[in-house]
Amino acid sequence: MDGVRIVPSEVMLGLGIVLVTGASFFIMQSVFDMANTIQNRYIELLPRTASSDDKQIVFEQDSTKRADAKQILPSDNERTGMEFAYSFYLMVDESNFDGSDKLHPVFYKGYSNGIWPLQSPGVFIKGDTNTMRIVMSSFSDAYNHVDIENIPIGKWFHVVLNFQKLALDVYINGKVVKKLKFNDTLPYTNYQNLIVFPNLTPVDIIRPSLPTIHYSTSVKGKISNLFYTRYALSIREVQNFYAKGPSNIVATPKSSETPPYFADSWWNQ
Numbered sequence: 001m002d003g004v005r006i007v008p009s010e011v012m013l014g015l016g017i018v019l020v021t022g023a024s025f026f027i028m029q030s031v032f033d034m035a036n037t038i039q040n041r042y043i044e045l046l047p048r049t050a051s052s053d054d055k056q057i058v059f060e061q062d063s064t065k066r067a068d069a070k071q072i073l074p075s076d077n078e079r080t081g082m083e084f085a086y087s088f089y090l091m092v093d094e095s096n097f098d099g100s101d102k103l104h105p106v107f108y109k110g111y112s113n114g115i116w117p118l119q120s121p122g123v124f125i126k127g128d129t130n131t132m133r134i135v136m137s138s139f140s141d142a143y144n145h146v147d148i149e150n151i152p153i154g155k156w157f158h159v160v161l162n163f164q165k166l167a168l169d170v171y172i173n174g175k176v177v178k179k180l181k182f183n184d185t186l187p188y189t190n191y192q193n194l195i196v197f198p199n200l201t202p203v204d205i206i207r208p209s210l211p212t213i214h215y216s217t218s219v220k221g222k223i224s225n226l227f228y229t230r231y232a233l234s235i236r237e238v239q240n241f242y243a244k245g246p247s248n249i250v251a252t253p254k255s256s257e258t259p260p261y262f263a264d265s266w267w268n269q
Helices: 008-041 235-244
Strands: 042-051 057-059 084-092 103-109 122-126 132-135 145-148 157-164 167-172 175-181 194-196 203-207 210-215 221-229
Touching: 042 057, 042 194, 103 210, 103 221, 145 167, 145 175, 157 235, 221 235
Parallel strands: none
Antiparallel strands: 042 221, 057 194, 084 157, 084 221, 103 122, 103 194, 122 132, 132 145, 157 167, 167 175, 203 210
């Protein structure tokens, strides 16, 4: 048009501004979406060290009761089907072992008014031997479990419960030691609270034609860096959690050993 002269450099500058603005918005949206996804798939339940000497810790799942509820959501459309994982450090005190055939709970996810029949998962220490029992209630068996023998006493050790491809792999100090398979059933994932060092009254569960289960008071010990993911951890992620070690936010007694003291031989069957 007469009197109007378009300068190519100005056109390019305008296009550049539009492109940069669009790219910046796209990057910001992608970062927001990624952060939101990570937040929903990775939950820091207890990023510190807690002692059984303190009161029980309840992770409320109902956000209408607690605005800061740390909800443990189910698996999120993974390619292999249901997936999830728990990672934590544990120290078990010697005083737990009195020779009785009882289970001392570390934590469980289930009903607040009673531990039976839902523990999905449940972590227990036996009173007659240094054995950790992992319970994962399923749709077909409320007491589906696996035992990890010869756990260390008075020392920190790392545990991962990793569910993938219809099996629960139990890692100790970064290595798989046991597998609990789910044949023609699934873990009974639930929306109940997760309770650490539960304040339980001892109870015996009598099951017809099956051994009686003796639940006792909470385990004596400490737990640290309890995390949950809505997907199965890779070997590298398991190793990263293991390398993280227990939290130093709460001081441990001088008599308590901390990593690195681990040896791979203690759990060999």
